[in-house]
Amino acid sequence: MSKRDPNIAPTRARTVLYSIAAFFCLLGLADATYLTVIALTGEAAACGGQAGCSQVLGSAFSKMAGIPVAAFGVAGYFAAFTFAIFAAFDYARARKFFGLTVGVLFAATLWLLYVQAFLLHAFCRYCLFSAAICFLLMGLVVASPAPRPARN
Amino acid sequence: MVFLWLPMKRYLPYLIVGFVALATLGSGFALYRAKRVAPASAPKNGPASGMHVRGKAEAPVTIEEFGDFQCPPCSLMAGELKKAEEAYGDKLRVIFHHFPLAVHAHAREAAIYAEAAANQNRFWELHDVIYKEQVIWSKAPDVPALFNGYATSLGLDVERLKKDVANPEVAARVDADQKLGTSRDVTSTPTLFVNTVLLPPDQINPAGLKKAIDTALKEKEKPQR
Numbered sequence: 001m002s003k004r005d006p007n008i009a010p011t012r013a014r015t016v017l018y019s020i021a022a023f024f025c026l027l028g029l030a031d032a033t034y035l036t037v038i039a040l041t042g043e044a045a046a047c048g049g050q051a052g053c054s055q056v057l058g059s060a061f062s063k064m065a066g067i068p069v070a071a072f073g074v075a076g077y078f079a080a081f082t083f084a085i086f087a088a089f090d091y092a093r094a095r096k097f098f099g100l101t102v103g104v105l106f107a108a109t110l111w112l113l114y115v116q117a118f119l120l121h122a123f124c125r126y127c128l129f130s131a132a133i134c135f136l137l138m139g140l141v142v143a144s145p146a147p148r149p150a151r152n
Numbered sequence: 153m154v155f156l157w158l159p160m161k162r163y164l165p166y167l168i169v170g171f172v173a174l175a176t177l178g179s180g181f182a183l184y185r186a187k188r189v190a191p192a193s194a195p196k197n198g199p200a201s202g203m204h205v206r207g208k209a210e211a212p213v214t215i216e217e218f219g220d221f222q223c224p225p226c227s228l229m230a231g232e233l234k235k236a237e238e239a240y241g242d243k244l245r246v247i248f249h250h251f252p253l254a255v256h257a258h259a260r261e262a263a264i265y266a267e268a269a270a271n272q273n274r275f276w277e278l279h280d281v282i283y284k285e286q287v288i289w290s291k292a293p294d295v296p297a298l299f300n301g302y303a304t305s306l307g308l309d310v311e312r313l314k315k316d317v318a319n320p321e322v323a324a325r326v327d328a329d330q331k332l333g334t335s336r337d338v339t340s341t342p343t344l345f346v347n348t349v350l351l352p353p354d355q356i357n358p359a360g361l362k363k364a365i366d367t368a369l370k371e372k373e374k375p376q377r
Contacts, residue, residue, distance in 0.1 A: 033183070037180055
């Protein structure tokens with residue numbers, strides 16, 4: 001990670017905001033890790049005892065090139081968590097990378113919601129939880145205050 | 153304190169990220185180990201009769217079950233049998249026969265799916281999931297979609313499964329099991345035979361099952377005259 005930006009003044013609000021974002025990323029990471037594990041163990045069918053869950057996780061859309069989609073979620077949430085932590089510590093470019101990662105996660109979430117609603121006609125509550133996290137993260141990115149120049 | 157805090161603050165984000173990475177990997181691995189399906193001890197080749205065996209042939213106790221995938225007590229019994237298999241290990245062998253009751257709309261369909269999975273040597277895995285998910289699929293409008301979903305999540309070849317489900321030979325194996333049950337006066341499910349002795353319906357519970365297995369074991373351990 002590159003050094004802290006001396007031109008940007010650290011603000012308490014930004015630190016709190018990115019700490020909250022990091023916390024949401026952790027929730028998403030836990031959810032995605034759980035989904036990845038059940039996809040790898042073949043327990044997808046029994047996830048949460050929900051029919052929708054097994055339909056979604058057992059569908060052809062649940063894997064990309066043989067890799068569970070949830071594994072990409074793990075990578076995405078971990079990256080977002082890393083950037084959020086560094087952004088909270090006022091590291092330069094971390095905010096941009098955080099915004100970019102959340103944007104990718106959000107786009108993937110929209111696609112997965114479309115797949116569940118219109119192609120599979122079934123919803124998995126773990127996927128919906130992840131979608132809620134992504135929406136919250138996107139909200140935080142939009143709400144984050146613009147960096148202000150440091151006073152001399 | 154400032155002298156300590158400044159270098160610490162510099163490395164703190166790296167420490168946090170490193171800790172989370174390790175925690176994610178560790179918890180993921182622990183969860184994977186806990187959830188990993190134990191390899192079934194069923195024979196690799198699905199028997200032509202539709203009879204499915206789990207456990208060693210030389211086990212002193214053999215439990216034969218005539219089961220219906222849509223019958224709630226059968227689902228409970230499946231769990232109890234699994235516990236018994238774990239508790240008694242090599243001393244116990246379980247044989248499953250299909251006996252789908254006409255009152256259950258999807259029981260035969262479920263039996264055929266499980267039988268089709270046997271063509272891929274995966275009978276017991278689908279058997280376990282079908283029982284585990286019984287409450288869900290029994291009320292579902294599109295049962296085959298759910299069964300196909302279960303099969304996909306277990307890594308079965310679903311296209312082959314669909315073909316096998318439509319294969320009359322697969323359904324014939326279910327019918328053969330049912331005929332076998334009828335010939336042995338089976339009328340309800342689950343019906344259990346412990347070393348060929350019928351377990352009375354009022355004994356079909358965890359305590360009754362344990363008692364029957366223990367009795368059968370003692371019988372086997374008695375010196376033969």
